[in-house]
Amino acid sequence: MEGFLASCTSGGCGAKIGAADLHDYLQALPQQHEPNLLVGFNDADDAAVYKISPERALISTIDFFSPMVDDPYTFGTIAAANALSDVYSMGGQPLYALNIVCFPERLPKKALAEMLSGGAAKVQEAGIVLVGGHSIYDHEPKYGLAVTGEIAPDQLIQNHTPEAGDVLILTKALGVSIVLAAARADVGDEQATAAAIASMQRLNKYAAAKFNDFQVHACTDITGFGLLAHSLEMAGTEHTLVIDTAELPILAKAAEFAAEFLVTAGGERNREHVGNQVDLTGITPAMQELLFDPQTSGGLLISVAEKDAALLLAAIQEDDPVARIIGVVNAREQEPIILL
Template identity: 50%
Template sequence: MDKLYCKGGGCTAKLGAGILSHILERLPKQNFDENLIVGFDAKDDAAVYKLSEDLAFVQTLDFFPPMVEDPYIFGQIAAANALSDIYAMGGEVKTALNIVCFPQSSDLNLLGEIMRGGLEKVKEAGGVLAGGHSIDDVDVKYGLSVTGIVNPGKIYSNNTGRTKDKLILTKKLGVGIICTAARIGETDEKTLNEAIDSMKTLNKYACEISKKYDIHACTDITGFGFLGHLLEMMDDNKSCEIFANQIPVFEEAKSLADEFLITAGGQRNRNHVGDNVEFNDISFAMEEILFDPQTSGGLLLAVSFDEAESLLEELRCAGLPAAIVGEIKERENVAIKVVNR
């Protein structure tokens, strides 16, 4: 079977955060329906609409071009990435719809493999694939529209962290750099497979564990990179200190970044976030990894100080490479300080 011949995709293909903010800030506010708890003006991971006092639905949409050549693996990763926004809100997946752009003149077996990969992840999530929409396009793109449910009183918002909360990251960083290097044959198969395994892993398991603990805020790390999504968590009224040497990272990503095998998306993230970050004796490679767009990245959880170690232990027992990567502080001159600690 042919390959997809990807030119660059995943969450590196997203529009930059600065461009999106510029557009969204100019759209009229929607205040006509009080049941819309979370909308596009909240900069959160998904929309939330209240149906009753104890039930709301969570709605999200995500799709992108391939970042790997294997169509089945691409389908798995794209689906895992789309499903992740439901988990970032503390929700439970219920239904999904395929979104497909595919050249009709190409081998349709490739499309079948993409959709098979996506279906398997929807089933693993406990959801139902209910249909979808496709168009004939010159390039391949795939993803899902996903609907889940959540208790309105137990939503994970991304900007409601509290002073002294510990920040826990559940997956390693660096997959954008690794996939970029793989496209030009500059990384080994073992490293690429480790990154693929991470991208295919559902955030379902981290989310389910987290619900036993006092979680104050949550987001998933995707196209805006670790620092871009972290800045949204600070919401102009909090600051944080990040411990660079405790962040889980694919080691090969460091050497690749040192060789300037970095992404355009990472540079867009640096341009958007850079003025809000202070680096204290941090290597160039680590800076790039913190700006690197992640495809199907981990959850970043703000958990109460007293429960952080217990949550971390349970996440690690589940086989996740989780780590306490920082803590939230009162607002200071800069939103994010990155130190070696």
Template identity: 45%
Template sequence: MRPDALAQVLRQLQATIGDSDDPAILSGLAEGDDAAVVEVPSGGKIILTLDFFPPIVDDPCTFGKIAAANALSDVFAMGGTPVAALNICCFPPCLDTDIIASIIRGGAEKVKESGGMLVGGHTIEDDVPKYGLSVMGFSADGKIWEKKGASAGDAVILTKPLGTGIITTASKAGLVDALTFQLACESMAMLNKRAMETLRPFEPSACTDVTGFGLVGHALEICSRSSVAMEIDFKTLPFIGTAPNLAEEWLFPAGTNSNRHTYEKSVNFSPKIEEHMIALCNTPETSGGLLACVSSSCSAALLEEFRIQGIPAWQIGKVISGVPFLFFI
């Protein structure tokens, strides 16, 4: 759904169910974080999320891996560890069972890699194949990363390059070179687990992952929840392969315009930034990286640790004082 349409639906749902009076519900619909959080008597916290979508690549196993990595990402974005996952399977009755098995196998491999256990699932018949996971994660020490908490002066860190949305869209028309497509698939299938584990000792003040609302939308979520503004240094943004060239050809998915329309009043781009690159910053991502705010006093050490661990990471900006707003300079 478009971000503005989703927000309208959720407001109506919130009006229907009201605020939870259960003190164990720490993050639900009202909070708008990446996953729901429920406190358990031990002091730990359960993290609950789900995600599924139709194929964005042709190879069944790769699709399964990407869909699973995308669903698991919300747990990592909140600093948690996956415990159990359930398959969400929507497949046409005519679809070859070997293809279905390959999709599910790809998902199972990623759940296992995450440290969690695939414990079941549910299937329905659907004209368009769809696959994903419902995931339960856990935070044993009770520390949860939310979108709120960023403070002026914090460094803004991104752990995957951008461009998956435009690359997968253009690939359907055969307009993407093999290397760029391979890099995009590898990025989407890569779990945010190691990035989260590297980030944890540096105690991020706010965190989310970059997915359907694009870099602009997810950065603005942190700004809104934290009551701060953010300055993004455009020249530091990493892109996958030829994604900027595809943007110049204007090969964007439909979600780009929806995102741009939703967020345009809360973002300002330097006049030096070309129109197609503005659109690319608004383009939906699939299984994108973590977007985290950390104290500027430790950002250099964090980036060095990412380098040592062989994990991609970039400092792309800083948090500044002000009403929730995004500046691309």
């Protein structure tokens, strides 16, 4: 629908406030001292978790952004898949969702209906219910979901709890924002763009459903902060992630576009945030851009016990064949991330 994407100055998870700025802003908020709050914003985790009984905790998350594709229905599916991902990354099961809608009065109402239909289709695929929402007029269209899920407290998976000796699995290919930047600049590849869109529409539900049979120690979804910044969160202060860049799944044409300097502002913010925490010596400029590239509705980065890694990968690849083992977790060495 003409004008839908053109009405936006930025889109997808690439529009996120930079990680460094966000950290500074959050410092002004009061510290939380609620014993039933298992995970709050102090943990920089993917969602909040609140225990309501010894056997049950609620997972609460919210995610929305402006379009990165021009078709309203497709945008709705991507935004909904992205919002649901935080629950899956923590090992939880979504229960219900609420729409979050910002929409310009000047755009056709048909576009709004199609956007909401796309979101509803993904909610239905997740096997949950859409129970309402909130909408306002805005200068740019924006859409997403507030999602509530559940998990047993002793089965909760966080983003910063890997164990030394673990193996790292990445379930989706990198390069989404770079491929879309090329398409927006009219130098893209039709098949590459279609593959990027299909990846963003893919629910992480299918990979996360395999967790129960294996020792998954940590997990996060790779979104706006890119692979490196999310990996830094996983490494924390006690571990080093060793990532083999030759094993990274990468979308078709993404490396080629990156070599041609088709990069994004979000990727540059991620580079500034990571700064000198990661040694990029020996890593080509194109690969660097892929490591910093903001992923919209990206895959899961999973830290799993070594003995279970091959079996978990095989199980995930039944539904997500692009998934790869990309590295290992060591006790903290000199750096939090080592790139091979």
